Amino acid sequence: MNGNLIPMRHAPRHLRTLACRKTRLRLNTLAVFLTLTLCAIHAIGGGTQYWQLQGQAAYLRGDPDGLSISREGRLMLAPALVPIFDTGQAFIWSSVADRKGNIYLGTGHEGKVFRVDPQGRGTLVLDTEELDVTALAVDEEGNVYVGTSPQGKVYRVTPQGSSSVFFDPEDTYIWSLALHRDTLFVGTGAKGRIYRVDRTGRGQVLVDTKETNIMALLVDPTGAVIAGTDPGGLILKLTPEGRAFALYDSPVREIHDLQLAPDGTIYALGLSERETRSSPAPSSSPSPPPVTAVSSTGSVTVTITSFDLTPSAAPIEPEAQNANAVLYRLRPSGEVEALWNAPSFSAFCMILDDSGNALVGTNDKGRIYAVDPRGNATLxxxxxxxxxxxxxRSDTGLFVATSNLGKLFRLGPEWATRGVYESPVFDARFIAQWGTITWQSQVGHVEIQTRTGNTETPDETWSEWSPPIPNGGKVLSPPARFIQFRLTLTTDRAMSGTPRPNARPQIEGVRIAYLPQNVKPVISSLEILPSGVALQEVPQQPVDPGILSSGLDPAIFGVSANVPPRRVYQRGARSFQWTANDPNGDQLVYSLFYRAVTEGQWRALVRDLTQTFYTLDTETLPDGWYVFRLVASDLPSNAPERALEAERLTEPILIDNTPPAIRATAPRLAGRRAEVTFAATDATSNIARAEVSLDGGRWQQLLPDDGIADSLEETFTVRAEFQTPGEHAITVRVFDLQGNVGSHKVTLLIP
Known part of the structure; x- marks a missing residue:
């Protein structure tokens, strides 16, 4: 093994993730494109429509800067995030604070340790020969213990700045360190051992867990060691005698971080590549959450929906199998629950704040979520x-260390004085006229601007950001297919300084009205069924008149309008069946017109149908060739001046309800043999076939004299031999192409 490289096959997930990300950054190929295509499906459109972000998941599609986002989708000024120190390194793997307020940062991939004093001044205190500093601990005397990888050494840095190797086990990695009085506990990999090291640097194996990596360690007030492992995802409790007890065997791959609450509750952050023991790992690129649209009274409200970042406590196995990161809570009673999970990104660290919330740091755009005791998460x-x-955490506050790049920030306690939110791009699907923009529950000062364009991603072809628009004001950006808004939230002048808790600037319920370009309906198909096939509407659940008057799609209430009709036989029936849709989601009505092929004027057959079929009783029309025209209109959803129509013509259709006429010659007798010729004629349709019956017997096919029935006139000759003398009957029936049938009977006497 090369001493300067960490073999990725043994490394825990956070190292593999960041190493791959660093490679992509070096190659300049890291690009994330998220397309939001929202459509008013299952809704009756045509009038004013609304784009509204609802809920946290919708707002998370945009980019907040200096803003928090509650589960309900409320935007609030975030705790101030103040830059303190830039290490100049790619990654910060570990951190610890001493009693004087100094913060130590362990970095990678150059294996350096920096000390940041309470004034924010940073100093390099140790430059190891290692690749990464993966664990730090500090004792009461100010000695800093530095765990490194991949050579697996522990250094000690004294308050005076001298350093030396303190403990050098056989293991490859030092993943975690924890101090209790004069004892240092060391969690290692790739052998999964926990060492107990005294203050002179002499160590012994406390327990060999048979796991690969010990990713997290903490010591409770009784001196018991709590450990998190990889790849078994175990949470272990070790007695001072070295006896291990599994507190929880989680379904995730790795327990990456541990925190202990004052009441003894353990919070554990589990990571999974969905490589649990019960399921294989899927693709590393999770699918975007679904997008739906719902309708509001009198118009359409298009709403972004997404995954829920804040599920209530639920059975652990299903939650973990569909998540990249899971936050577990282990109560002193032994009860375990999955408090929160991240289905599409990972989380690598956490800490408990003074309110009992768990702060979780993620690789989702460097976001920090606050998870309350009920499992509700706020960005x-x-x-x-x-x-x-x-x-x-130090005496001077709570600090956050980042990677890509490795920087240190102070988080709070004061609120930011200004926050900006840039929304996702909304697709109206068609060129739209923009109406008013409104919002609710404003505290503080709000400015909202918009810009529009006709490309999915904002570029130089988009309009400039508009001037600020007041609540209820009209959008000033030009008509276009796509729109985006930018919201700026600041404290009022009277709220300068640290805001009162009940006066935290916030806003929610941003909504933009728009009127999309009306697009004419589309008739996808028009089918004419064979003659004699009639269509009957299948009885359905009656629609509540209140639903119809509301403008809502009945399908929202489980009422289906697409039940296919029943087919029955009806003499002379010709049925039309079609499919049509409206790109705007408008309600459609249909009209059917006809004309003879020799005429130029259309005549109305039926108007304002709502069903997509119609049966014509052709006996009401003279025989002949006709053309039919289907017209689909979106008038029910649009003002007359905006309504549009589409039409589709049929091929010429023959209507013929007159049966063939049949004449017969006088019978020609020769003993008991008889011969009769039948002449069949039809004014409109070709003769299709004929059948003959002797003395009321079985019908038999009868061929025309020329061998093929293919014209308006055909002759058929019947030759029969009768076995007995007396009166006999020859009956012939003739069918035309439209199914009309004529018959003729000849009676003869055999001597």
Missing amino acids: LVQTSEAQISRFV
């Missing part, structure tokens, strides 16, 4: 860096 703040690596 607390989004940083400028790619990933939150560690939290560290």
Whole structure:
């Protein structure tokens, strides 16, 4: 093994993830494109429509800067995120604070340790020969213990700045360190051992877990060691005698971080590549959450929906199998619950705040979520860096360490004085006229601007950001297919300084009205069924008149309008069946017109049908060739001046309800043999076939004299031999192409 490289096959997930990300950054190929295509499906359109972001998941599609997003979708000024120190390194793997307020940062991939004093001044205190500093701990005397990888050494840095190797086990990685009085506990990989090291540096194996990596360690007030493992995802409790007890065997691959609450509750952050013991790993690129649209009274409200970041406590196995990161809570009673999970991104660190919330740092645009005891998550703040690596608390406050790039920030306690939110791009699907923009529950000062364009991604072809628009004001951007808004939230002048808790600036319920270009309906198909096939409407659940008057799609209430009709036989029936849709989602009505092929004027057959079929009783029309015209109109959903129509013509259709006429010659007798010729004629349709019956017997096919029935006139000759003398009957029936049938009977006497 090369001493300067960490074999990725043994490394825990956070190292593999960041190593791959660093490679992509170096190649300049890291690009994320998220397309939001929202359509008013299952809704009756035509009038004013609305785009409204509802709920946290919808707002998370945009980019907040200095803003928190509650589960309900409320935008609030976030805790101030103040840059403190830039390490100049790609990653910060570990952090710890001493009693004087100094913060130590362990970095990669150059294996350096920096000390940041309470004034924010940073100093390099140790430059190891290792690749990464993956664990830090500090004792009461100010000695800093530095765990490194991949050589697996522990260094000690004294308050005076001298350093030396303190403990050098056989293991490859030092993943975690924890101090209790004069004892240092060391969690290692790739052998999964926990060492107990005294203050002189002499160590012994406390327990060999048979796991690969010990990713997290903490010591409770009784001196018991709590450990998180990889790849078994175990949470272990070790007695001072080295006896291990599994508190929980989680379904995830790795327990990456541990925190202990004052009441003894353990919070554990589990990571999974969906490589649980019960399911294989899927693709590393999760699918975008679904997008739906719902209708509001009198118009259409298009709403972004997405995955729920804040599920209530639920059975653990299903939650973990569909998540990349899971936050577990283990109560002193032994009860375990999955408090929160992240289905499409990962989380690598956490800390408990003074209110009992768990702050979780993620690789989702460097976002920090605050998970309350009920499992409700608020996006607390989004940083400028790619990933939150560690939290560290000192006497001067709460600090956040990031990776890509490795920087240190102070989080709060004051609110930011200004926050900006840039929405996702909304697709109206057609060129739209923009109406008013409104919002609710405003506290503080709000400015909203918009810009529009006709490309999915904003570029130089889009309009400039508009001037600020007041609540209820008209959008000033030009008509276009796509729109985006930018919201700026600031404190009022009277709220300068640290805002009162009940006066935290916030806003929710941003909504933009628009009127999309009306597009004419589309008739996809028009089918004419064979003659004699009639269509009957199948009885359905009656629609509540209140639903119809509301403008809502009955399908929302489970009432289906697409039940196919029943087919029955009806003499002379010709049925039309079609499919049509409206790109705007408008309600359609249909009209059917006809004309003879020799005429130029259309005549109305039926108007304003709502069903997509019609049966014509052709006996009401003279025989002949006709053309039919189907017209689909979106008038029910549009003002007359905006309504549009589409039409489709049939091929010429023959209507013929007159049966063939049949004449017969006088019988020609020769003993008991008889011969009769029948002449059949039809004014409109070709003769199709004929049948003959002797003395009321079985019908038999009768061929025409020329061998093929293919014209308006055909002759058929019947030759029969009768076995007995007396009166006999020859009956012939003739069919035309439209199914009309004529018959003729000849009676003869055999001597």
